[in-house]
Amino acid sequence: MTQNPGKPASPADLRALDIFEFAQSGRQAAGAVRVSQLPRMLNEVPAEAPDRDSVFTWQGEGSTQPELQDDGVEAPQPYLRLAVHGSVWIECQRCLSPYSQHLDVDATYRIVKTEEEADEFPLDDDEVEVIVGSRQFDLVDLIEEELLLSLPLVPKHEACPEVHESLVSGAEGIEGEPDEDNGEGAAGDEPARPNPFAALEKLKQGGPGDKKH
Numbered sequence: 001m002t003q004n005p006g007k008p009a010s011p012a013d014l015r016a017l018d019i020f021e022f023a024q025s026g027r028q029a030a031g032a033v034r035v036s037q038l039p040r041m042l043n044e045v046p047a048e049a050p051d052r053d054s055v056f057t058w059q060g061e062g063s064t065q066p067e068l069q070d071d072g073v074e075a076p077q078p079y080l081r082l083a084v085h086g087s088v089w090i091e092c093q094r095c096l097s098p099y100s101q102h103l104d105v106d107a108t109y110r111i112v113k114t115e116e117e118a119d120e121f122p123l124d125d126d127e128v129e130v131i132v133g134s135r136q137f138d139l140v141d142l143i144e145e146e147l148l149l150s151l152p153l154v155p156k157h158e159a160c161p162e163v164h165e166s167l168v169s170g171a172e173g174i175e176g177e178p179d180e181d182n183g184e185g186a187a188g189d190e191p192a193r194p195n196p197f198a199a200l201e202k203l204k205q206g207g208p209g210d211k212k213h
Contacts, residue, residue, distance in 0.1 A: 016138075017138075019062075019137035020135065024062070024076070026064070028061045031058060032055050035054050035055075040148060044088070046090070048098060054087055059083045081108045082105065084105035088101055088147075090151065095160035108127060109129050110128050114132065118130045
């Protein structure tokens, strides 16, 4: 199979790629994409991050593999392998400060023509995903989707430099905030309403107005 050497591709090429021709001709391509080109990824980057426009490198390789068709005849079917590497700044959920998270994507896709064909594709191969291709396929969108799926469910440092004060709580609650159970409202709030069961409890125990014999 003849394959073209990897070469940089412009964003315009990546957003209107003939993915079927790419696979059938066994093409290879490589390039870089910035976070600023990925609006959903950019939403994950904290405003105070040292670098909000980091770069991811990517490599794509098309191929075909013979598969048995419904008529019993083998025919070449299109595949795409995509690898993406780089780091992005996201917010640690433990200390609420930004940190750099490295992401690696290495995925193989079986390319189909319609959503119906994708729905009928067997799901017994965990190593291959199914995507609906087109003659103007948006490869940047696929790269962004894979990066979003690679983000940790709970982003956090391996070892936080410090714990954010809003996450530190003790028996008396967070410093500077009223204890929810002490009956005192925050400054400027209306006084807390008396507990209607408190008077009943005093009557059971004998309040200060009871006479002692």
